[in-house]
Every structure is written in structure tokens, then in C-alpha cells.
Amino acid sequence: EAQVTQNPRYLITVTGKKLTVTCSQNMNHEYMSWYRQDPGLGLRQIYYSMNVEVTDKGDVPEGYKVSRKEKRNFPLILESPSPNQTSLYFCASSIDRERYGYTFGSGTRLTVV
């Protein structure tokens, strides 16, 4: 089944403890991106990647890192999480950024205490 898989689905962590949220797609998509979704703010892009080893900042990149060493994987790294990064996170992939719909993962609900 074509899908974007995120792990974990739920995560509670403490301030400052480094964490990684994994994202993997099995559709050979070039484009991948990360979003956070907060009440009243909608979806906001954190980082995106046009292809392997090509990443760029979205609208809210502060406090996050990403890497794209393989086409299928695009992990989101929080080096020192803070409570304002408590949010619902989505990974998405697409054939390209422009013309095709995005396939989203099921989401990761992160709570930083």
C-alpha cells in the first residue's frame, strides 16, 4: 500500500531532551516536507526537501533540523525541544511540489513538558 509512515504517533518528552520523529514513504517520491498544525493556525511548513541531500527551510524552521540521506526517509530532529514545540506534526510526500497532490502521514502528536 502506498503510504507515508510516521513514528511515533504519540510522544511526551521533557524540555531539552533531543528527539527524532521518523518519516518514510514507499512511493519513490522526490518531494517531502514537514508541517506542524496548531489550533487556529492551520498547517505551517517547517522544512522541505526537493530530493536527496536537498533541503530548505519552510515558514517555521526555528528549533528543527532535517536530513535527506535517502529518498524514502526524511526525519525531523528536535535538538533541544521546548514547550512551544508541542504540536501535531505531519510528514508529506509528493511526486513534485507543484502539480501533484500530497500524501500525508497519520501524524505525530508531540507534547513537551
Add this chain to the structure above:
Amino acid sequence: KNQVEQSPQSLIILEGKNCTLQCNYTVSPFSNLRWYKQDTGRGPVSLTIMTFSENTKSNGRYTATLDADTKQSSLHITASQLSDSASYICVVSAGGFTSYGKLTFGQGTILTVHP
């Protein structure tokens, strides 16, 4: 500043009834407009994508319209079902060299269908 405004914020209808959701945007240059359905706690699922030359596109009981001149789109849901209860998100993709493919998301309309 590129913006996407959706209305209403929330809507309650009875099962079997039709409804229309609105989306106004100021994204320029415009490339395409997408409608997504998001069930609570799940990732958005694509319903339609329309370029500026397309006026209407259907996906089952969902019909999206686009007026690129007035920068307005609507999503019409026919014969609503309980499973239509979700958030509907309008997303506009920018064109142009520097902003190519950049998405601007609306905040969504929460639709609740009651039996």
C-alpha cells in the same frame, strides 16, 4: 502577503443535505488550488486539484469550483453523509520563479453532519 481565508469556520448540517464551503485567496502568482479533507487526528487527504484554467472538478459527491478572476473557490458536498464530518482545508500553490510550488494553507472549515 499570501493568504487563504476560509468560511465558515464551522458548519453543522443534517445528513442528506448539501452544503458549500468557501475559500478566498490572495496568493500571487497563482498556480493551483487544492481541497483536502482531514479527519480528526489524521493526516489530510487530497480531494481535488485545480489549475487556473479549470472552473470545476468533481470527486464523487465533492465538487470544487474555481474563479481565478475573483480568486475564489468553493467546495460543494452533495447528499452529505456522517463520514463527511471532518475539517476541509483549502490550499493554494504559488507559481513564479522564486515561490514555485510554495503552499499557503487555509485554517479549514469544520463540518459536522448530524443524523
